[in-house]
Amino acid sequence: MRDDLGAEVPLRGPATRVVSLVPSLTEALAATAPAALVGATDWCTHPADLSVARVRGTKNPDLAAIRALAPDLVVANQEENRELDVRRLRDAGVAVWVTRIETVAESLTSMSRLLSTALGLADPPWLASARSLWSTPVEPRLRVAVPIWRDPWMVVGPTTYTDDLLRTAGLTNVFAGSADGRYPSVDLASIDGAGADVVLLPDEPYAFTAEDGPESFTTPTRLVSGRLLTWYGPAMVEAHGLLTTLQP
Incomplete structure:
Protein backbone atom coordinates (compact mmCIF):
# COMPACT_ATOMS: atom_id res chain seq x y z
CA MET A 1 0.00 0.00 0.00
CA ARG A 2 1.62 3.25 -1.16
CA ASP A 3 0.57 6.90 -1.02
CA ASP A 4 0.68 9.49 -3.82
CA LEU A 5 4.44 9.98 -3.34
CA GLY A 6 5.14 6.25 -3.49
CA ALA A 7 5.87 5.92 0.22
CA GLU A 8 4.80 2.68 1.85
CA VAL A 9 1.86 3.01 4.26
CA PRO A 10 1.94 0.17 6.81
CA LEU A 11 -1.77 -0.53 7.25
CA ARG A 12 -2.90 -4.05 8.06
CA GLY A 13 -6.49 -3.36 7.10
CA PRO A 14 -8.94 -0.52 6.45
CA ALA A 15 -8.23 2.46 8.71
CA THR A 16 -10.92 3.07 11.34
CA ARG A 17 -9.24 5.92 13.25
CA VAL A 18 -8.04 8.75 11.02
CA VAL A 19 -6.49 12.15 11.80
CA SER A 20 -6.60 14.62 8.92
CA LEU A 21 -4.09 17.45 8.59
CA VAL A 22 -5.71 18.83 5.42
CA PRO A 23 -8.93 20.88 5.61
CA SER A 24 -10.26 19.73 2.24
CA LEU A 25 -9.57 16.08 3.03
CA THR A 26 -11.18 16.52 6.44
CA GLU A 27 -14.37 17.66 4.72
CA ALA A 28 -14.13 14.73 2.30
CA LEU A 29 -13.67 12.21 5.12
CA ALA A 30 -16.46 13.76 7.20
CA ALA A 31 -18.80 13.43 4.23
CA THR A 32 -17.79 9.83 3.58
CA ALA A 33 -16.70 8.10 6.79
CA PRO A 34 -17.51 10.42 9.71
CA ALA A 35 -17.14 7.70 12.33
CA ALA A 36 -13.54 7.11 11.26
CA LEU A 37 -12.45 10.75 11.64
CA VAL A 38 -11.07 11.29 15.15
CA GLY A 39 -8.86 14.37 14.73
CA ALA A 40 -8.35 17.42 12.53
CA THR A 41 -6.54 20.75 12.46
CA ASP A 42 -7.86 24.07 13.72
CA TRP A 43 -8.18 25.12 10.06
CA CYS A 44 -10.60 22.28 9.29
CA THR A 45 -13.78 24.39 9.30
CA HIS A 46 -16.09 22.20 7.21
CA PRO A 47 -18.48 20.76 7.97
CA ALA A 48 -19.39 23.51 10.42
CA ASP A 49 -20.61 21.03 13.03
CA LEU A 50 -17.46 18.89 12.95
CA SER A 51 -16.80 17.63 16.47
CA VAL A 52 -13.42 15.90 16.69
CA ALA A 53 -10.20 16.46 18.62
CA ARG A 54 -8.16 19.38 17.32
CA VAL A 55 -4.41 19.00 16.74
CA ARG A 56 -3.38 22.61 16.05
CA GLY A 57 -2.45 23.84 12.55
CA THR A 58 -1.41 22.39 9.22
CA LYS A 59 2.13 23.76 9.51
CA ASN A 60 2.56 23.22 13.26
CA PRO A 61 0.53 20.13 14.22
CA ASP A 62 0.69 18.90 17.80
CA LEU A 63 2.43 15.60 17.18
CA ALA A 64 1.98 14.42 20.76
CA ALA A 65 -1.75 15.08 20.57
CA ILE A 66 -1.92 13.15 17.31
CA ARG A 67 -0.13 10.15 18.78
CA ALA A 68 -2.41 10.26 21.83
CA LEU A 69 -5.41 9.74 19.55
CA ALA A 70 -3.92 6.37 18.52
CA PRO A 71 -4.81 6.79 14.84
CA ASP A 72 -4.54 3.97 12.34
CA LEU A 73 -3.73 6.63 9.75
CA VAL A 74 -2.80 10.30 9.45
CA VAL A 75 -3.70 11.99 6.18
CA ALA A 76 -1.44 14.80 4.91
CA ASN A 77 -0.69 16.72 1.72
CA GLN A 78 2.66 17.47 0.09
CA GLU A 79 1.92 21.19 -0.28
CA GLU A 80 -0.02 21.90 2.90
CA ASN A 81 2.02 19.94 5.44
CA ARG A 82 5.71 19.85 6.32
CA GLU A 83 7.87 16.88 5.40
CA LEU A 84 9.50 17.17 8.83
CA ASP A 85 6.20 16.52 10.62
CA VAL A 86 5.42 13.57 8.35
CA ARG A 87 8.84 12.09 9.02
CA ARG A 88 8.52 12.53 12.80
CA LEU A 89 5.14 10.82 12.82
CA ARG A 90 6.48 7.93 10.77
CA ASP A 91 9.52 7.64 13.03
CA ALA A 92 7.09 7.34 15.96
CA GLY A 93 5.37 4.40 14.25
CA VAL A 94 2.34 6.31 12.92
CA ALA A 95 1.13 5.42 9.41
CA VAL A 96 0.91 8.56 7.22
CA TRP A 97 -0.67 8.84 3.78
CA VAL A 98 0.58 11.88 1.85
CA THR A 99 -1.46 13.17 -1.08
CA ARG A 100 -0.07 15.10 -4.03
CA ILE A 101 -2.70 17.19 -5.82
CA GLU A 102 -1.95 19.81 -8.47
CA THR A 103 -4.75 19.21 -10.98
CA VAL A 104 -8.45 18.42 -11.00
CA ALA A 105 -7.75 14.95 -12.41
CA GLU A 106 -5.17 14.28 -9.69
CA SER A 107 -7.61 15.34 -7.00
CA LEU A 108 -10.27 12.88 -8.16
CA THR A 109 -7.80 10.01 -8.52
CA SER A 110 -6.03 10.77 -5.24
CA MET A 111 -9.22 10.94 -3.19
CA SER A 112 -10.60 7.77 -4.75
CA ARG A 113 -7.34 5.91 -3.99
CA LEU A 114 -7.25 7.17 -0.42
CA LEU A 115 -10.84 6.15 0.28
CA SER A 116 -10.66 2.77 -1.43
CA THR A 117 -7.13 1.66 -0.57
CA ALA A 118 -6.70 3.06 2.92
CA LEU A 119 -10.28 2.97 4.19
CA GLY A 120 -11.79 0.21 2.06
CA LEU A 121 -14.64 2.42 0.81
CA ALA A 122 -16.35 2.78 -2.56
CA ASP A 123 -16.54 6.21 -4.18
CA PRO A 124 -19.19 8.26 -2.31
CA PRO A 125 -21.93 10.15 -4.19
CA TRP A 126 -20.18 13.52 -3.90
CA LEU A 127 -17.06 12.10 -5.56
CA ALA A 128 -19.06 10.53 -8.38
CA SER A 129 -20.80 13.87 -8.92
CA ALA A 130 -17.51 15.79 -8.94
CA ARG A 131 -16.00 13.35 -11.44
CA SER A 132 -19.01 13.71 -13.75
CA LEU A 133 -19.09 17.51 -13.52
CA TRP A 134 -15.38 18.04 -14.09
CA SER A 135 -14.86 15.38 -16.75
CA THR A 136 -15.29 17.77 -19.69
CA PRO A 137 -13.35 21.07 -19.80
CA VAL A 138 -15.34 24.19 -20.65
CA GLU A 139 -14.23 26.34 -23.59
CA PRO A 140 -12.21 29.42 -22.49
CA ARG A 141 -14.52 32.40 -21.97
Missing part, protein backbone atom coordinates in the same frame (compact mmCIF):
# COMPACT_ATOMS: atom_id res chain seq x y z
CA LEU A 142 -13.06 34.74 -19.32
CA ARG A 143 -9.60 35.83 -18.18
CA VAL A 144 -9.12 36.01 -14.41
CA ALA A 145 -6.54 36.87 -11.79
CA VAL A 146 -6.66 35.40 -8.29
CA PRO A 147 -4.77 37.25 -5.54
CA ILE A 148 -4.26 35.14 -2.42
CA TRP A 149 -2.45 37.74 -0.28
CA ARG A 150 -1.73 41.43 -0.02
CA ASP A 151 1.19 43.32 1.55
CA PRO A 152 2.89 41.80 -0.38
CA TRP A 153 0.49 40.93 -3.16
CA MET A 154 0.64 37.30 -4.25
CA VAL A 155 -1.39 35.51 -6.91
CA VAL A 156 -2.21 32.00 -8.03
CA GLY A 157 0.35 30.90 -10.61
CA PRO A 158 1.03 27.77 -12.67
CA THR A 159 1.07 24.08 -11.70
CA THR A 160 -1.47 24.57 -8.93
CA TYR A 161 -4.80 22.90 -8.29
CA THR A 162 -6.54 26.28 -8.49
CA ASP A 163 -4.97 27.11 -11.86
CA ASP A 164 -6.15 23.80 -13.32
CA LEU A 165 -9.59 24.18 -11.74
CA LEU A 166 -9.98 27.58 -13.38
CA ARG A 167 -8.79 26.30 -16.76
CA THR A 168 -11.18 23.35 -16.66
CA ALA A 169 -14.05 25.73 -15.85
CA GLY A 170 -13.24 27.91 -18.89
CA LEU A 171 -11.39 30.61 -16.94
CA THR A 172 -7.91 31.56 -18.13
CA ASN A 173 -5.54 32.47 -15.31
CA VAL A 174 -3.57 35.48 -16.55
CA PHE A 175 -0.63 34.43 -14.36
CA ALA A 176 -0.57 30.81 -15.55
CA GLY A 177 2.59 31.52 -17.52
CA SER A 178 4.50 33.08 -14.63
CA ALA A 179 8.12 31.99 -14.32
CA ASP A 180 8.26 33.14 -10.70
CA GLY A 181 6.82 30.08 -9.03
CA ARG A 182 3.44 28.65 -8.19
CA TYR A 183 2.34 31.65 -6.10
CA PRO A 184 4.36 34.59 -7.43
CA SER A 185 4.69 37.91 -5.67
CA VAL A 186 3.58 40.78 -7.93
CA ASP A 187 2.79 44.43 -7.50
CA LEU A 188 -0.75 45.76 -7.59
CA ALA A 189 -0.26 47.47 -10.95
CA SER A 190 0.77 44.14 -12.50
CA ILE A 191 -2.44 42.49 -11.33
CA ASP A 192 -4.62 45.36 -12.48
CA GLY A 193 -2.84 45.58 -15.82
CA ALA A 194 -2.64 41.88 -16.63
CA GLY A 195 -5.68 41.91 -18.89
CA ALA A 196 -8.09 40.03 -16.65
CA ASP A 197 -11.82 40.39 -17.21
CA VAL A 198 -12.36 39.96 -13.49
CA VAL A 199 -10.19 39.70 -10.37
CA LEU A 200 -11.40 36.97 -8.03
CA LEU A 201 -10.85 37.85 -4.36
CA PRO A 202 -11.13 34.79 -2.09
CA ASP A 203 -11.68 34.82 1.66
CA GLU A 204 -8.67 32.56 2.31
CA PRO A 205 -5.79 32.39 2.90
CA TYR A 206 -6.09 36.18 2.98
CA ALA A 207 -9.62 37.18 3.94
CA PHE A 208 -10.52 39.71 1.26
CA THR A 209 -13.71 41.60 2.05
CA ALA A 210 -15.75 44.34 0.40
CA GLU A 211 -13.73 46.83 2.46
CA ASP A 212 -10.34 45.26 1.78
CA GLY A 213 -9.41 44.55 -1.83
CA PRO A 214 -12.00 45.70 -4.36
CA GLU A 215 -11.07 49.35 -3.84
CA SER A 216 -7.54 48.57 -5.09
CA PHE A 217 -8.54 47.67 -8.65
CA THR A 218 -9.93 49.34 -11.75
CA THR A 219 -10.53 45.82 -13.13
CA PRO A 220 -13.92 44.43 -12.04
CA THR A 221 -13.67 42.28 -8.91
CA ARG A 222 -15.71 39.46 -7.45
CA LEU A 223 -15.58 38.22 -3.86
CA VAL A 224 -15.62 34.40 -3.81
CA SER A 225 -15.28 31.60 -1.31
CA GLY A 226 -11.66 30.52 -1.11
CA ARG A 227 -12.89 27.04 -0.28
CA LEU A 228 -14.40 26.73 -3.76
CA LEU A 229 -11.11 27.70 -5.40
CA THR A 230 -8.69 25.64 -3.34
CA TRP A 231 -10.50 22.76 -1.63
CA TYR A 232 -10.76 19.45 -3.45
CA GLY A 233 -13.53 17.23 -2.09
CA PRO A 234 -17.25 17.96 -1.74
CA ALA A 235 -16.52 21.65 -2.44
CA MET A 236 -15.79 20.68 -6.05
CA VAL A 237 -19.48 20.10 -6.74
CA GLU A 238 -20.43 23.61 -5.62
CA ALA A 239 -17.34 25.10 -7.29
CA HIS A 240 -18.39 23.80 -10.70
CA GLY A 241 -21.71 25.63 -10.52
CA LEU A 242 -20.03 28.92 -9.53
CA LEU A 243 -17.04 28.91 -11.85
CA THR A 244 -18.70 27.68 -15.04
CA THR A 245 -21.35 30.42 -14.83
CA LEU A 246 -19.10 33.21 -13.53
CA GLN A 247 -19.65 36.66 -15.01
CA PRO A 248 -17.50 39.80 -14.58
Whole structure:
Protein backbone atom coordinates (compact mmCIF):
# COMPACT_ATOMS: atom_id res chain seq x y z
CA MET A 1 0.00 0.00 0.00
CA ARG A 2 1.62 3.25 -1.16
CA ASP A 3 0.57 6.90 -1.02
CA ASP A 4 0.68 9.49 -3.82
CA LEU A 5 4.44 9.98 -3.34
CA GLY A 6 5.14 6.25 -3.49
CA ALA A 7 5.87 5.92 0.22
CA GLU A 8 4.80 2.68 1.85
CA VAL A 9 1.86 3.01 4.26
CA PRO A 10 1.94 0.17 6.81
CA LEU A 11 -1.77 -0.53 7.25
CA ARG A 12 -2.90 -4.05 8.06
CA GLY A 13 -6.49 -3.36 7.10
CA PRO A 14 -8.94 -0.52 6.45
CA ALA A 15 -8.23 2.46 8.71
CA THR A 16 -10.92 3.07 11.34
CA ARG A 17 -9.24 5.92 13.25
CA VAL A 18 -8.04 8.75 11.02
CA VAL A 19 -6.49 12.15 11.80
CA SER A 20 -6.60 14.62 8.92
CA LEU A 21 -4.09 17.45 8.59
CA VAL A 22 -5.71 18.83 5.42
CA PRO A 23 -8.93 20.88 5.61
CA SER A 24 -10.26 19.73 2.24
CA LEU A 25 -9.57 16.08 3.03
CA THR A 26 -11.18 16.52 6.44
CA GLU A 27 -14.37 17.66 4.72
CA ALA A 28 -14.13 14.73 2.30
CA LEU A 29 -13.67 12.21 5.12
CA ALA A 30 -16.46 13.76 7.20
CA ALA A 31 -18.80 13.43 4.23
CA THR A 32 -17.79 9.83 3.58
CA ALA A 33 -16.70 8.10 6.79
CA PRO A 34 -17.51 10.42 9.71
CA ALA A 35 -17.14 7.70 12.33
CA ALA A 36 -13.54 7.11 11.26
CA LEU A 37 -12.45 10.75 11.64
CA VAL A 38 -11.07 11.29 15.15
CA GLY A 39 -8.86 14.37 14.73
CA ALA A 40 -8.35 17.42 12.53
CA THR A 41 -6.54 20.75 12.46
CA ASP A 42 -7.86 24.07 13.72
CA TRP A 43 -8.18 25.12 10.06
CA CYS A 44 -10.60 22.28 9.29
CA THR A 45 -13.78 24.39 9.30
CA HIS A 46 -16.09 22.20 7.21
CA PRO A 47 -18.48 20.76 7.97
CA ALA A 48 -19.39 23.51 10.42
CA ASP A 49 -20.61 21.03 13.03
CA LEU A 50 -17.46 18.89 12.95
CA SER A 51 -16.80 17.63 16.47
CA VAL A 52 -13.42 15.90 16.69
CA ALA A 53 -10.20 16.46 18.62
CA ARG A 54 -8.16 19.38 17.32
CA VAL A 55 -4.41 19.00 16.74
CA ARG A 56 -3.38 22.61 16.05
CA GLY A 57 -2.45 23.84 12.55
CA THR A 58 -1.41 22.39 9.22
CA LYS A 59 2.13 23.76 9.51
CA ASN A 60 2.56 23.22 13.26
CA PRO A 61 0.53 20.13 14.22
CA ASP A 62 0.69 18.90 17.80
CA LEU A 63 2.43 15.60 17.18
CA ALA A 64 1.98 14.42 20.76
CA ALA A 65 -1.75 15.08 20.57
CA ILE A 66 -1.92 13.15 17.31
CA ARG A 67 -0.13 10.15 18.78
CA ALA A 68 -2.41 10.26 21.83
CA LEU A 69 -5.41 9.74 19.55
CA ALA A 70 -3.92 6.37 18.52
CA PRO A 71 -4.81 6.79 14.84
CA ASP A 72 -4.54 3.97 12.34
CA LEU A 73 -3.73 6.63 9.75
CA VAL A 74 -2.80 10.30 9.45
CA VAL A 75 -3.70 11.99 6.18
CA ALA A 76 -1.44 14.80 4.91
CA ASN A 77 -0.69 16.72 1.72
CA GLN A 78 2.66 17.47 0.09
CA GLU A 79 1.92 21.19 -0.28
CA GLU A 80 -0.02 21.90 2.90
CA ASN A 81 2.02 19.94 5.44
CA ARG A 82 5.71 19.85 6.32
CA GLU A 83 7.87 16.88 5.40
CA LEU A 84 9.50 17.17 8.83
CA ASP A 85 6.20 16.52 10.62
CA VAL A 86 5.42 13.57 8.35
CA ARG A 87 8.84 12.09 9.02
CA ARG A 88 8.52 12.53 12.80
CA LEU A 89 5.14 10.82 12.82
CA ARG A 90 6.48 7.93 10.77
CA ASP A 91 9.52 7.64 13.03
CA ALA A 92 7.09 7.34 15.96
CA GLY A 93 5.37 4.40 14.25
CA VAL A 94 2.34 6.31 12.92
CA ALA A 95 1.13 5.42 9.41
CA VAL A 96 0.91 8.56 7.22
CA TRP A 97 -0.67 8.84 3.78
CA VAL A 98 0.58 11.88 1.85
CA THR A 99 -1.46 13.17 -1.08
CA ARG A 100 -0.07 15.10 -4.03
CA ILE A 101 -2.70 17.19 -5.82
CA GLU A 102 -1.95 19.81 -8.47
CA THR A 103 -4.75 19.21 -10.98
CA VAL A 104 -8.45 18.42 -11.00
CA ALA A 105 -7.75 14.95 -12.41
CA GLU A 106 -5.17 14.28 -9.69
CA SER A 107 -7.61 15.34 -7.00
CA LEU A 108 -10.27 12.88 -8.16
CA THR A 109 -7.80 10.01 -8.52
CA SER A 110 -6.03 10.77 -5.24
CA MET A 111 -9.22 10.94 -3.19
CA SER A 112 -10.60 7.77 -4.75
CA ARG A 113 -7.34 5.91 -3.99
CA LEU A 114 -7.25 7.17 -0.42
CA LEU A 115 -10.84 6.15 0.28
CA SER A 116 -10.66 2.77 -1.43
CA THR A 117 -7.13 1.66 -0.57
CA ALA A 118 -6.70 3.06 2.92
CA LEU A 119 -10.28 2.97 4.19
CA GLY A 120 -11.79 0.21 2.06
CA LEU A 121 -14.64 2.42 0.81
CA ALA A 122 -16.35 2.78 -2.56
CA ASP A 123 -16.54 6.21 -4.18
CA PRO A 124 -19.19 8.26 -2.31
CA PRO A 125 -21.93 10.15 -4.19
CA TRP A 126 -20.18 13.52 -3.90
CA LEU A 127 -17.06 12.10 -5.56
CA ALA A 128 -19.06 10.53 -8.38
CA SER A 129 -20.80 13.87 -8.92
CA ALA A 130 -17.51 15.79 -8.94
CA ARG A 131 -16.00 13.35 -11.44
CA SER A 132 -19.01 13.71 -13.75
CA LEU A 133 -19.09 17.51 -13.52
CA TRP A 134 -15.38 18.04 -14.09
CA SER A 135 -14.86 15.38 -16.75
CA THR A 136 -15.29 17.77 -19.69
CA PRO A 137 -13.35 21.07 -19.80
CA VAL A 138 -15.34 24.19 -20.65
CA GLU A 139 -14.23 26.34 -23.59
CA PRO A 140 -12.21 29.42 -22.49
CA ARG A 141 -14.52 32.40 -21.97
CA LEU A 142 -13.06 34.74 -19.32
CA ARG A 143 -9.60 35.83 -18.18
CA VAL A 144 -9.12 36.01 -14.41
CA ALA A 145 -6.54 36.87 -11.79
CA VAL A 146 -6.66 35.40 -8.29
CA PRO A 147 -4.77 37.25 -5.54
CA ILE A 148 -4.26 35.14 -2.42
CA TRP A 149 -2.45 37.74 -0.28
CA ARG A 150 -1.73 41.43 -0.02
CA ASP A 151 1.19 43.32 1.55
CA PRO A 152 2.89 41.80 -0.38
CA TRP A 153 0.49 40.93 -3.16
CA MET A 154 0.64 37.30 -4.25
CA VAL A 155 -1.39 35.51 -6.91
CA VAL A 156 -2.21 32.00 -8.03
CA GLY A 157 0.35 30.90 -10.61
CA PRO A 158 1.03 27.77 -12.67
CA THR A 159 1.07 24.08 -11.70
CA THR A 160 -1.47 24.57 -8.93
CA TYR A 161 -4.80 22.90 -8.29
CA THR A 162 -6.54 26.28 -8.49
CA ASP A 163 -4.97 27.11 -11.86
CA ASP A 164 -6.15 23.80 -13.32
CA LEU A 165 -9.59 24.18 -11.74
CA LEU A 166 -9.98 27.58 -13.38
CA ARG A 167 -8.79 26.30 -16.76
CA THR A 168 -11.18 23.35 -16.66
CA ALA A 169 -14.05 25.73 -15.85
CA GLY A 170 -13.24 27.91 -18.89
CA LEU A 171 -11.39 30.61 -16.94
CA THR A 172 -7.91 31.56 -18.13
CA ASN A 173 -5.54 32.47 -15.31
CA VAL A 174 -3.57 35.48 -16.55
CA PHE A 175 -0.63 34.43 -14.36
CA ALA A 176 -0.57 30.81 -15.55
CA GLY A 177 2.59 31.52 -17.52
CA SER A 178 4.50 33.08 -14.63
CA ALA A 179 8.12 31.99 -14.32
CA ASP A 180 8.26 33.14 -10.70
CA GLY A 181 6.82 30.08 -9.03
CA ARG A 182 3.44 28.65 -8.19
CA TYR A 183 2.34 31.65 -6.10
CA PRO A 184 4.36 34.59 -7.43
CA SER A 185 4.69 37.91 -5.67
CA VAL A 186 3.58 40.78 -7.93
CA ASP A 187 2.79 44.43 -7.50
CA LEU A 188 -0.75 45.76 -7.59
CA ALA A 189 -0.26 47.47 -10.95
CA SER A 190 0.77 44.14 -12.50
CA ILE A 191 -2.44 42.49 -11.33
CA ASP A 192 -4.62 45.36 -12.48
CA GLY A 193 -2.84 45.58 -15.82
CA ALA A 194 -2.64 41.88 -16.63
CA GLY A 195 -5.68 41.91 -18.89
CA ALA A 196 -8.09 40.03 -16.65
CA ASP A 197 -11.82 40.39 -17.21
CA VAL A 198 -12.36 39.96 -13.49
CA VAL A 199 -10.19 39.70 -10.37
CA LEU A 200 -11.40 36.97 -8.03
CA LEU A 201 -10.85 37.85 -4.36
CA PRO A 202 -11.13 34.79 -2.09
CA ASP A 203 -11.68 34.82 1.66
CA GLU A 204 -8.67 32.56 2.31
CA PRO A 205 -5.79 32.39 2.90
CA TYR A 206 -6.09 36.18 2.98
CA ALA A 207 -9.62 37.18 3.94
CA PHE A 208 -10.52 39.71 1.26
CA THR A 209 -13.71 41.60 2.05
CA ALA A 210 -15.75 44.34 0.40
CA GLU A 211 -13.73 46.83 2.46
CA ASP A 212 -10.34 45.26 1.78
CA GLY A 213 -9.41 44.55 -1.83
CA PRO A 214 -12.00 45.70 -4.36
CA GLU A 215 -11.07 49.35 -3.84
CA SER A 216 -7.54 48.57 -5.09
CA PHE A 217 -8.54 47.67 -8.65
CA THR A 218 -9.93 49.34 -11.75
CA THR A 219 -10.53 45.82 -13.13
CA PRO A 220 -13.92 44.43 -12.04
CA THR A 221 -13.67 42.28 -8.91
CA ARG A 222 -15.71 39.46 -7.45
CA LEU A 223 -15.58 38.22 -3.86
CA VAL A 224 -15.62 34.40 -3.81
CA SER A 225 -15.28 31.60 -1.31
CA GLY A 226 -11.66 30.52 -1.11
CA ARG A 227 -12.89 27.04 -0.28
CA LEU A 228 -14.40 26.73 -3.76
CA LEU A 229 -11.11 27.70 -5.40
CA THR A 230 -8.69 25.64 -3.34
CA TRP A 231 -10.50 22.76 -1.63
CA TYR A 232 -10.76 19.45 -3.45
CA GLY A 233 -13.53 17.23 -2.09
CA PRO A 234 -17.25 17.96 -1.74
CA ALA A 235 -16.52 21.65 -2.44
CA MET A 236 -15.79 20.68 -6.05
CA VAL A 237 -19.48 20.10 -6.74
CA GLU A 238 -20.43 23.61 -5.62
CA ALA A 239 -17.34 25.10 -7.29
CA HIS A 240 -18.39 23.80 -10.70
CA GLY A 241 -21.71 25.63 -10.52
CA LEU A 242 -20.03 28.92 -9.53
CA LEU A 243 -17.04 28.91 -11.85
CA THR A 244 -18.70 27.68 -15.04
CA THR A 245 -21.35 30.42 -14.83
CA LEU A 246 -19.10 33.21 -13.53
CA GLN A 247 -19.65 36.66 -15.01
CA PRO A 248 -17.50 39.80 -14.58
